[in-house]
Amino acid sequence: MITAHGAARPFWCAGRQERGEAVLAVHSPWDDSLVGTVEVPGEEQVERAVAAAVAVEKEFGATPAYRRADALDHVARRLTERAEEMAQLITAESGKPLKWSRIEVARAVSVFRLAAEEARRFNGAEGQRLDTDPSGTGRLALVRRFPKxxxxxxxxxxFPLNLVAHKVAPAIAVGAPIILKPAPATPLSALVLGELLAETDxxxxxxxxxxxxxxxxPGLVQDERLPVISFTGSDAxxxxxxxxxxxxxxxxxxGGNGAAVVLADFSSEADLDWAAARIATFANYQGGQSCISVQRVIADATVYxxxxxxxxxxxxxxxxGDPHDDSVDVGPLITEAAAQRVESWVQEATAGGAKVLAGGPRAGALHPPTLLSDVPSGARLATEEAFGPVMTIExxxxxDEAFAAVNDSRFGLQAGVFTHGVETAFRAHRELEVGGVIIGDVPSYRADQMPYGGVKASGVGREGVAYAMADYTYERVLVLTQLNL
Known part of the structure; x- marks a missing residue:
């Protein structure tokens, strides 16, 4: 909701704080209390931000690597110093349990640290000899990468801090100016990050x-001066x-509707205890509001x-319960409407014959962890992204049947396969139509340096610091002639 002016947190226009034409109120998903207010930029201020980014493009692209790396290192250090403050803020604005908010901050620190390391070694330079044919005699090619x-x-x-970090840090690392649009529901973490960026040179x-x-x-998307767009959100x-x-x-x-596959060879009591614990945790760890949370469990009949x-x-x-409580695992969804939607999908599935094996009634924006079996193939829980603490099992x-079931989805982000077989692991890597295969664990595992992204309706391109840096740049070749090689 946009309200009249008040004591609101300024936004950042070309690296400087400014106040806008109105303010946005940010409310807690847990109890609807006011967490803070944020200044909303006007059209003229957005225009100045874009114009400033374009004006500094060449200068920033030519900035020495050490300066960009030093700035990224600075942000990593300051995030570490303000880690608890940032975690409390993430919990307040998103409803994420505090234990997971602390992990998110730690991951954002890693993203900026990794970006600093990559900035120092990412020269994008490759030499090629061209005298492999007579016409190339005396010629040498040098291929370098430049920001798009x-x-x-x-x-x-x-992930109001870490997914912001995954866009900002790689851009700074390659010297590409960035205009960041945080989610209206959770802008506070990003604006505090701006405070740390403003401390750099x-x-x-x-x-x-x-x-x-x-x-x-849409106005920003259509602006021809912004040739690169990095978007995280719904497929629609x-x-x-x-x-x-x-x-x-x-x-x-x-998005995704991540599958966790438990195969027949993963059958000891210890194996199944591990699989059950990991699946239960990572179907619900962000209230299920993670595109790689476990939504579909596919189990061999021998272990089912x-x-x-x-x-x-x-x-x-x-x-x-209350996400501010250190013991809480599952907090509210971002809005009560989001929880109502998840509830309606469960009701749709049960009306079609599904059985609720675990769960309970919704309480406002808090939806309990829920497990269903016998879900009809056409139900939305079987075909769409639930984005809530609900999973199905079959x-x-x-x-063969297990991998076919994984691929029977319009999404393809990540999949987890619980197996001890090395050959099965390589087969999964070859056959599963996803961007990432996690062996011996849930699809929810992500290290921030690894390539991350999907296929089919789960998107195009890759995040992960070095991969995003490559995505933000292009190759330009220099040919040197009349060389005595």
Missing amino acids: GVVLGIAPFN LPAGSWSILPVPNDRM VGYSIQDSVPRKHVTLEL DRLVEKLAAKLGEQIA AVNGT
Whole structure:
């Protein structure tokens, strides 16, 4: 909700704090209390931010690597110093349990640290000899990478600091100016990050953080001065962006309905205890609001019954409640409407014959961890991204059926395969239609340096610091002639 002016947190226009034409109120998903207010930039201020980014593009691209790396190192250090403050803020604005908010801050620290390291070694230079044919005698090619231009980063609400970091840090590392649009529901963490960036000597105009409402996003998307777009969010919005600007470079990190496969060889009591614990935790760890949370459990028939029993028990151990409580595992969804949608999908599935094996009633925005079996193939819980603390389980006969079930989805972000077989692991890597295969664990595992992204409706392009840096740059070749090689 945008309200009248008040004592609100300023936004960042070309590296400087400014006040806007109105303010945005940010409320807690847990109790709807006012967490803070944020200044909203006007059209003239957005224009100045974009113009400043374009004006500094050449200067920033030519900035020595050590300066960019030093700035990134500084942000990593300051995030570490303010870690608890940042974690409390993430919990307040997103409803994420404090234990997970602390992990998010630690991951954001790693992203900036990794970006600093990559900035120092990412010269993008490759020498090629051209005298492999007579016409290339005396010639040498040097291939270097240069920024494609100003980046428009559009971040989601579910990781309001770390997914912002995954857009900002790689851009700074390669010397690409960035205009960041945080999610309207969770802009506070990004604006505090701006305080840390402002402490560096990055050129004015090289970054802006503009908490504009979503209905003003198309204007930024269509702006021809912003040739690179990095978007994380729903597939519907992501592909509408891509369709609207087919000549831009667009990276889309979209949704998924992550599958965790438990195969027949993963059958000891210790194996199944591990699988059940990991699945129960990572189906619910962000209130299920993670694109790689476990939504579909696919179990070999030989382990199905024991896994169901252990999984239901582990779900019963998940503590749902006030996200500020250190003991809480599962907090509220971002809004009560989001929880109502998840509830309606569960009701749709049960009306079609599904059985609720674990769960309970919704309480406002808090939806309990829920497990269903016998879900009809056409139900939304089976085909779409639930983005809530709900998962389904089905029995299959053998690896062939298991992998076919994983691929029977329009999404393809990550999959987890619980197996001890090395050959099975390589087969999964070869056959599963996803961007990442996690062996011996859930699909929810992500290290911030690894390539991250999906196929099919889960997006295009890759995040992960070095991979995003490559995504923000292009190769330019220099040919040297008449050399005595």
